[in-house]
Amino acid sequence: MKGIILFASNTGNVEKFASQLTDKLDGSFEIVNIKTTSPNNIKIREFEKVVIGTYMRRQKADPDIIDFIIRNRDILLEKDVYIFVSALEAGGSYEREIMLSFPDKIRDTFEIYNVGAIFNYDGLRYIEKVMLKNIASRQGKTIEELQTFNEKRLDKFAEIVNTTKPQDNIEKKKED
Numbered sequence: 167m168k169g170i171i172l173f174a175s176n177t178g179n180v181e182k183f184a185s186q187l188t189d190k191l192d193g194s195f196e197i198v199n200i201k202t203t204s205p206n207n208i209k210i211r212e213f214e215k216v217v218i219g220t221y222m223r224r225q226k227a228d229p230d231i232i233d234f235i236i237r238n239r240d241i242l243l244e245k246d247v248y249i250f251v252s253a254l255e256a257g258g259s260y261e262r263e264i265m266l267s268f269p270d271k272i273r274d275t276f277e278i279y280n281v282g283a284i285f286n287y288d289g290l291r292y293i294e295k296v297m298l299k300n301i302a303s304r305q306g307k308t309i310e311e312l313q314t315f316n317e318k319r320l321d322k323f324a325e326i327v328n329t330t331k332p333q334d335n336i337e338k339k340k341e342d
């Protein structure tokens with residue numbers, strides 16, 4: 167089985183997840199960074215499974231990832247596509263943020279799985295620290311508690327890719 171992991175990473179976490187996923191996934195996966203590869207050179211047709219990963223900023227997924235999804239929508243809809251985000255789970259609005267980022271038809275067809283957020287707080291700019299502090303205090307949480315990523319969630323996503331069809335996951339979600 168030949169697959170592709172297409173990702174966008176702002177500060178390196180999603181890139182790390184993409185690399186870790188190649189060890190966790192069955193079959194042979196090519197890793198492609200959307201920021202360093204021309205979209206015309208990404209031949210999605212050649213791959214059986216398509217994994218797409220993105221960070222979130224300003225309540226949105228990476229614009230190049232979304233652009234790629236929109237341009238390749240029809241081919242993607244014929245494939246087994248698995249989407250993961252690394253997003254803050256700040257209150258009820260976070261699912262809405264994820265949903266608003268992706269085109270309707272894509273999210274109606276494929277589950278969007280959140281592995282949780284992680285960041286290096288000390289390395290952030292002042293304005294970014296203030297933003298995260300505000301989000302945390304609105305939720306009555308600490309900065310630490312905003313970092314909900316853990317390896318088990320990545321393992322769970324890998325298991326979904328390895329053992330399920332995307333259509334089944336969407337059906338299951340509708341039933342829940």
Ligand SMILES: Cc1cc2nc3c(=O)[nH]c(=O)nc-3n(C[C@H](O)[C@H](O)[C@H](O)COP(=O)(O)O)c2cc1C
Nearest residue numbers: 175176177178179180221222224225252253254284
């Ligand atoms: C300054 C900052 C702003 C962020 N803004 C959002 C956001 O608006 N929505 C969200 O769901 N996650 C947000 N996140 C969480 C990131 O998506 C998460 O930390 C992710 O792991 C970053 O991945 P990267 O290192 O590959 O860029 C933000 C993180 C930081 C540090």
